[in-house]
Amino acid sequence: MSKNVTTLLRELFAEHELEKFALQIEEQEGRIRLSGSVDYWEQVVTAGHLAGGIRGVRSVVNEITAALEPPPPYRAPVGNPTVIGEADVVIIGAGIVGAAIARELSRYQLSVIVLEKEADVACGASKANNGMVHSGIVQEPDSLRSRLNLRGNALFEEVCRELDVPFQRCNLAVNVFKEEELFLLELLKARGEMSGIPVQLVDPTELTALEPALSPEIKGALLAPTTAMTSPYQLTIAYAENAITNGARFYLNTEVTALEQKEGALTGVITTRGSFRTRCCINAAGVYADRIAAMAGPPEFTIHPRKGEFIIFDRESAVEHAAIATGILELARDPYTKGGGTMLTVDGNPEWGPTAVEVCDREDTSVTAEGLNRLLEKFSPLLPGYEARPAIITYFAGVRAATYIEDFHIAPSNYLQGLIHVAGIQSPGLAAAPAIAELVLEILQEEGMVLLEKESFNPCRREPPPFSELPLAEQNRLIREDPRYGHIVCRCEQISEKEIVDALHRPLPTLTLDAVKRRTRVGMGRCQGGFCLPRVLLIISRELGLPLEKVTKSGPGSPLFSRRTKEPLPRKEAISR
Amino acid sequence: MNHEQIAVIGGGPAGLAAALAASEAGADEIVLIERDRELGGILNQCVHDGFGNLIFGCSLTGPEYAHRFVDQLPQHPPIKVLTDTMVLQLKQDRRLKAVNREGAFEMKPGAVILAMGCRERSRFQVMIPGYRPAGVYTAGAVQRLINMEGLMPGERVVILGSGDIGLIMARRLTLEGAKVLGVFEILPRPGGLTRNVVQCLHDFEIPLYLSHTVTFIHGKKRLQGVSVAPVDHLGKPLQEQERFIPCDTLILSVGLIPENELSRSAGMIIDPSTGGPRVDQDMATSVEGIFAGGNVVLVYDLVDEVTRAARIAGRAAAHYVSGVKRTAGRLILQPGENVAALVPQQLSLPLKAGEKINLYLRVSSEIRDAVVTLLRQGKVIFQKKLRIVRPPEMVHLQIESSLFEDLHDGEEITCRVTAQEVNQN
Structure with missing residues (x-):
């Protein structure tokens, strides 16, 4: 198998480059480890994808470095070994996945602790995505992503009802602009049907009747009516609040620094705030999931951050915007994303995105001029009557926690008993979240955990309606x-x-x-x-x-003000003036 | 439901002037609605002077200027003031919904005067790329923080945009002990008044970089710095000349937009060139019985001009509720060459004898020895020479109504500002 990767790498790099970069490939039981040093981050990612694309490969550890584009230096936080808590399950990361798992676990007679390094839940990709509950049509039919997307979509409405979070079926039109690309819709339709997803092909007349704002240049579209929208951060907050109501404990501003083990089994989790005794830990650390995994033993997979940028438009402009979500299907497209689209958020704001940009920095949530222009250029043709630029009110970026297999990695650790990885959760992570939580519970039971229902469990959370x-x-x-x-x-x-x-x-x-x-x-x-x-x-x-x-904007390190005015100057400075 | 004669939305300079003018013109029930805890609006945070030169002939601070009006209120019993009250909704039939600590209520006044002022454009509206850290503020927000809440936004400051508030805050921050590293302006000329460039930047040795912009905002938690670069004649940054400036605060003074959410919900026509409702010489909007005054119509240079425009609206609203209406059609005023914005956009007929019409316009580009021309079907009906016209400085003309005497309903008048010699032939 490693020979395959070598062959593929030869296509990517010239012979002298292979030597210069000292690329090394190791393969063991479907797990590939790459090392060496190339010039650019793009080369690192391409090499990783080549390895991950080989049939039979289950995980890729990519340790190739990019000499000319080094990621920002990683400053390992200092752990505090003082024991401050104990729980049956400790979840690392309070994104949508960690929060959903915490809530599902809170149904049972278990103590649950969630550790989050940021000052709030949903601070990573969970707050910075488009809020779409995908139908699943774009997923490889036999992938874990596909299976959990479908299941998640089916569970979603009920979850949102229980937790009082907005949920709106919005329909999705995947459009083509060229006659010769109409067959792509047929292919997508076949794929959708294979997965049992309701889909419908429509011609331009039917499409504009359904959605008059869409361009008459569109040659055809595939509708996926089970597509829906929610508020990703409100759902994360709701999951967390409901989990807390049912007994789970959340520790914010608490970063994991090490895992403690004894004879191959987990005994505790050390954090910047103190350590927690536990025999079961769920790694839902998003873009840092590989770092957490590596605390247990040899690296098991590598997360390569992929940034997605979004633009949000003024709600007032929504009348000129399509109400259904849209996307574009074309032959020449980025293979690692379906390319984003346009939609209305549950708050009624038009939203365009995302882009898909491989970045070396896991926290690169910057929006670039290039990204903004790319979104405006790509999606403007869908809505010819919509004046996008003057309606912009904000933009943001999130980082997808992708593995090189480009699928979810949900499995017990190979090296440490009691550690479960819930990693590689990129799109459709939001749609899949309820199903991911379900799967994690199954894994825990397989690992021997006994789940006894709690009579006091209250599945409902209520939020007062907006006053206005x-x-x-x-x-x-x-x-x-x-x-x-x-x-x-x-x-x-x-x-x-x-x-x-x-x-x-x-x-x-x-x-x-x-x-x-x-x-x-x-x-x-x-x-x-x-x-x-x-x-x-x-x-x-x-x-x-x-x-x-x-008062801070987003936690430690983000003060909003430097001082009060009219304060006396510090003594020394006062004298020097 | 209450049926006040006139409701004024906004208790800043425009709302105060409009309410007082309506009362002076005989309206006997006026409700002045202000969302903040006190009247005066943005003037309350403007502790610098320079207000009132035109109207009072002396230079006042913002609060002093506001109080010249607030102090008159006790002599005007028809004016009822509601502070801490937010108007949530305005309908085409003038029904409005408001809320305060006493309750939510609806009213349908005989006339409404819009005086909501304007708001600042954000970094997103000018599409500055980068992160979203703490330490990025609009100039007006900083003005409030420093002058009213006693809080410093940061110590090493870059200002983008040379609008008047940006310039004034450069000086204010310097006086409060911060280091202002520079003011960056994307255009080849300052955006604010010349007096502010001199008094706020030159006098404090704060560098002004024209034809420059901020190209990236750095910092994941708190601002770490900004990238800046010169721009070409199209405003496109020259990447090869980009440089990094470490700073903890970025302040934006990149333009003001009339605040017209309520106007839009009432269904009135908005002029894209001013950002405010289309109005006539009485400041009447396209919706029957709704008038507008001040920065909600057009962002003026000086508060004195806001006061003047709002007085017109106040008087006209009072006449309107007493039954005086102009119903003989209208003349359309069209912005022509080198006119970026023009108010009023139309003149309602009939015109009164001896009526003076105030025309406000902003030019697109600077011209020395310019001439403002009004044309009717290509024929010059009015001309006025001006030594210099500049985009940051609004042109104000007062025209006798007799000029338009023989014009008929639906006719167009075009306004242009050109160099003088062009008009010799």
């Missing part, structure tokens, strides 16, 4: 109960003081400005907080008992 959407009489009733409802702080999204105060006192601590934003939408409108920022900060400061200058 209530009828007048109801608004008046609430204002009489609490006048803070009558104080609108965010004019764009019409959020009241009471709603902000409530968001600051929920089961899961809300510690930062961004965390308040994700729970209330405050500052997410067209002015992007220009008006309400000072007002929201005053409320956060008051409610959390934190001096204003200590």
Whole structure:
């Protein structure tokens, strides 16, 4: 098998390059390990994909480095060995996956602890994706991604109902612009049908009847009506809050530094805050899942970060935008993404994206001019009547935690008993999340964990409806109960003081400005907080008992202010002036 | 439902002037609705002086200017003030919904005056690439933070955009002990008034980099620095000349947009060149009984001009509720060569004898020895010479209505600003 990789690598690199780069390939039981040093990150990724694309290869550890594009230096955090907790299951990472697993585990008579290095849940890809609950048509039919996508899509509506999170079936039109590409739709249709996904081919007339905003240049489309939209961060928050209500404990600002083991079995997890005794740990660490895996023994797989950029548009412009989600299918396309599309978020904002850019930095959430232009150029032809540029209100990027197999890696560790990897969760990770949690529970049972149902489990979480959407009489009733409802702080999204105060006192601590934003939408409108920022900060400061200058945007290292004005200068400086 | 005669939305300079003018013109029930805890709007955070030269003949600070109006309110019993009150909705039939700590309520006044002012453009609207760390603020937000909340946004500051608030904040931050590393302006000329360039930058030795922009925002948690680069004549950054400036704060002063969410929800026509509703000489919008005054119509250079425009709206609204209406059609005012924005966009007929019409316009490019011309079917009906016209400085003309006497409903008048010699022939 390694011979295959060698052959493929020869196609990629000239003989002298292979020598210069000192590329080494090791293969063992379908696991490939690559090492050496090339010039560019793109070469690293290509080599990894070549290895991962070989039939029978189950995992790729890619240790090739790019001499001219080194990733930012990694500063290993210092662990604190003092034992501060104990649990039947410790979950590393409070993204959508970690939170979903925590909630599913909280059904049973188990103690569950979730460790999150950031100041809030959903701080990685879980907050920075398009919120689409995919139908599954683009997935390889026999992949784990496909299977869990389908199952997840089927479970999703019920989960959102239980957790009171927005869920809207939006339909998806995958479009082609060239007659000669119509056959691609037939292929996609066949693939969808093979997986049992409802799909429908439509001609241009049917398509524009369904969605008048779409371009008359479109030659045909495949509809996938089970496609839906949700709010990815609200769902993560809801999962976490429901898990907490049912007994799980979340530790924010807590980074894992080591795994403790005895005779090949896990005994504990050490973090920057202290250590936790446990015999079972779930690695849901997203872009850092390979680093966590390597704490248990030899590396088992490599995550290569792939950035996706998105643009969000003003809600007012939605009337000129398509209500259904759209995508473009073409022969010449990036093989590692279906290429993104246009959609409306559950909050009603048009959204375009994502791009797919391989990056060496796992936290490269920057949006580039190139990425913005690429999105605007690619998707503008779909909606000829939509003026995109003036409607932009924000943009962001997330990093997909892809493996070189380009499939989910959900399996017990090869080296450490009690450690389960839930890694490589890229698209359709959101749609698959409920099914991933289900699968993890199955694995835990196979590993010998006994799951006894808890009578007290409450599957439901309720969130009060947005004040601004209530009828007048109801608004008046609430204002009489609490006048803070009558104080609108965010004019764009019409959020009241009471709603902000409530968001600051929920089961899961809300510690930062961004965390308040994700729970209330405050500052997410067209002015992007220009008006309400000072007002929201005053409320956060008051409610959390934190001096204003200590309020952060997204946790430690992100102070919003340097000092109070009119403070006396420090003595030394005062004299030197 | 309450049926006040006139509702004024916004208690900043425009709303104050409009309410007072409506009261002076005889309206007997006016409700002035302000979302903040006190009247005055943005003036309250403007602790610098320079306000009131045109109207009061002296240079006041923002709060002083506001109080010249607030102090008159007790002499105007028809004006009822509602602070801490947010208007959530305005419908085409003038029904509006508002909310405050006492409750949510609806009213249907006889006339509405829009005086919501304007808001700042964000980094996203000018599409600056990069990360989204703490430490990136709009100039107006920083002004409020420093002057009203007593908080410093940071210590090493880069300012993008040379609009007036950006220039004023460069000086303010310097006085508060921060280091302003430079003001970067994408255009080859400053965006703000000349007096502000001199008093806020030159006097403090703060460098101004024209034809430059910020090309990347660095920093995952707190701002670590920005990349800046000169731009070509199309505003495209010259990548090979990009350089990194370490800083902890980026302040944006990249333009103001009239705040027109309510106007749009009421279904009125918005002029894309001003960003505000189309208005006539009475500041009447395209929706019956709804008037607009101040920066909600057009972002003016000076608050004095806001006051003047809002007074017109206030007076006109009072006349409207007393039954005085212009119903004989309209003349259309069209921006022509070198006119980027023009207010009013139409003149409602009939015109009154001796009526003075205030025309505000912004040019697209600078011209020395310019001439403003009004044309009717290609024929010159008015000309005025100006020594210099510059995009940051609005042109104000006062025209006698007699000029338009023989014009009929539906006729167009084009306004252009050209160099003088072109018009000799």
